[in-house]
Amino acid sequence: MAKISCSLREFLQVLEEEEMLLRVTExxxxxxxxxxxxRAAxxxxxxxxVYFEKIKGYTTPVVTNVHGSWKxxxxxxxxxxxxxxxxxxFELNRRWDKYPVEPVIVKREExxxxxxxxTENIDLFRVLSPYRINDQxxxxxxxxxxxxxxxPECPEDLHKLNVGTYRIQIKDRDRxxxxxxxxxxxxxxxxxxxSLNQSLPVAIALGNAPLVTFMASTPIAYDQSEYAFAGALQNGKPVEIVQADTCEHLYVPASSEIILEGYVIPRVRKVEGPFGEFPGSYSGCRLQCEIxxxxxxxxxxxIFENLYLGIPWTEIDYLMALNTSVPLYKQLKESMPEVVAVNAMYTxxxxxxISTKCRYGGYGKGVAFRLLSTPHGMPYSKIxxxxDEYVDPFNLEQVMWAVTTRVRPDKDVAVIPNCPGMPLDPSSVPAGMHSKMIIDATTPVPPEPNPRxxxxxxxxxxxxxxxxFINEFSKGGTVSGMSEM
Incomplete structure (x- = not known):
């Protein structure tokens, strides 16, 4: 196991050494x-x-597509x-069980x-290098x-400190x-x-250690700590955090490139959007709060780090793939130990x-219903x-084999209407409501009849x-004889 990068700069160095970084010097x-x-990457x-050293009109370099491949x-x-x-x-799943690895609070000077x-004449355009990601x-x-x-009710509880990824639109130099x-x-x-008529203090961290960014986009329980999970995924190495300057109960990653501090203006909503979102389409304008x-x-x-969003697959799809799959797997496995793996990589x-061993007839549909009752699966999952347990859910050829040889559309496909949906899904009408479809491609087990x-x-x-032998040969290795294998 190689060294795990604990800052964006360390990771960029690793990517460069592994020939996974393109520097644009002009x-x-x-x-x-x-x-x-x-998009091209x-x-x-x-x-x-892709690392841009010089941006016309700006002084801060930009890097994008940092998480943009399985490599x-x-x-x-x-x-x-x-x-x-x-x-x-499965490596992520193994490290997940190391939770919690509590973060280390470092001194400000460290x-x-x-x-x-x-603190004066704040101008985001002088510190960042903002740009429109997509044309509209x-x-x-x-x-x-x-x-x-x-x-606000328990500000000292670090496990209720939320570290999340949300889209942010620059409205003005300081808003x-x-x-x-x-x-x-x-x-x-x-x-x-x-409800208390208070502003909500906020710290926005840009250019973070790759596993901090990874956890910020991971659906975990409200009272679970993203920092303690990032430490677990760093194979037990704690994340270093530091107290924010403007709010003593907020802690930010110590190695971040840029920290923006402020507060959500209470009871104010203004038009935000449109924005090219992860489903590969533009979302409409909505009234959203401002900071x-x-x-x-x-x-x-x-360094200003940003990502491209577009028709999959782009960087955001790699970033949200396995960190969506593993939490859902854990939640299903708790009550249904027959579940083997969960692939929730799509949008x-x-x-x-889901691959699972079926304990009794109809079990496959029961597993699907359990998924649709999880905190993430309820609003997001629709298909x-x-x-079966011997089908690799990450191998679409095997999945399609199961669908085409196991599914009887009249009995194995179920549609549940009028369910929660994802508002950014363009097929959600009205936005936030949807139907759900379950395709049970498992082999029938008793008491469900299996006539053939x-x-x-x-x-x-x-x-x-x-x-x-073939894998070694494909990597350029030399194997003199099968007896060595």
Whole structure:
């Protein structure tokens, strides 16, 4: 296991060493060049992170597509860049059980994010290098921030300190809008603050350690700590955090590139959007709350990290793939130990594939119903495919084999109307309401009748040995004889 990067800068160095970073040294225009490069990187077979050293009109360099491939995802975990996706899933699952690895609070003078302070004449355009990600975005958006907020009723409880990723629109030099949907943790805290007629203190961290960013976009329980999970996923190495300057109960990642501090203006909603969102379409304009920025701290020569969103797959799909899959797997496994793996990589879990052993007739549908009752599955998931335990849910060829050979549409496909939905899903009408579809592609077990049993083909003997031989040969290795395998 290689070293795990605990800052964005460390990770960029790893990506460069592994030939997964493209440096652009000539000056580029912020639009359309940066967004176009993010789309192009996602389209390429290489899928590198792209680092822009010179942006016309700005002084801060920009990096995008940092999480934008399975190779980068593996390197984030300190694994070999060619590690298969399924192995990454089970490694994440193993580290998940290390939770909690509590963060370490460092002194202010030890935190790189505090090297520079701005309290007067705040101007986001002088510190950041904002740009429209897609052509019809309603403005400049921060698409990869870790937003830190606390629970107004128990501000000292670090496990109720929320670190989440929400889209943020720059509205002015010192003011931003933020999308806080009803099922987001920040919306719970905002409702509590506004019921007390209080502002909600906020710290926005930009340019974070890759696993901090990873956890900020992970659906976990309200009283679970993203920092303590990031420490677990860093294989037991605690995240270093530091107290925010303007609110003593907020703690930010010490290694972040840029920290914006301020507060949500209570009971104020203004138009935000449109924005090109993760389903690959523009969302409409909505009334959203706004944040007044009162202080900025940043590292020397900070780096502005942002991500491209578009028709999948782009960076956000890699970022939200396994960190959506593992929590859902854990929640299902608690009450249904027969579940083998969960693939919720498609559009943030709007599509989910579950492999499970069926204990009794109808069990596959029961597993799907359990998924649709989880905190994330209830609003997000709308198409659930359940397959047998020997089907790899991360192998779409196997999944489609199961669907095409196991499903009888008249009995194995169920549609449940009038359920919670994801408002950003363009097929959600009205926004936030949807139907759910379950496709049970498992083999019937008693008491469900199975009138036509078949015997499955098994791999020939020595298949595993030959797989190892072929894999070694494909990597450029030299194998003199099969006796060595």
């Amino acid at each position: 000056e580029v225009s912020p639009e359309p060049d940066i967004g176009a490069a993010g 996602a389209n390429s077979a290489w899928k590198p992170a 980068s995802h593996a390197l984030m975990l300190g694994m070999d860049k060619d590690t298969p996706v399924k192995e990454q899933f 935190a790189p994010c505090k090297e520079n302070i701005i 975005d309603g403005g400049f958006f921060l698409s990869k921030a870790a937003v830190v907020t606390g629970d 931003v809008g933020i999308q806080a949907l009803a099922f987001h943790d920040i919306a719970v805290q905002l409702e509590k603050a506004e 007044q920025i009162t202080r900025i701290t940043h590292r020397n020569q900070p 943030h879990g709007m599509g989910v594939i 659930v495919i359940v397959v 049993e078949v015997e499955l083909l098994k791999p020939p003997a020595s298949t595993e040995k030959w797989e190892k």
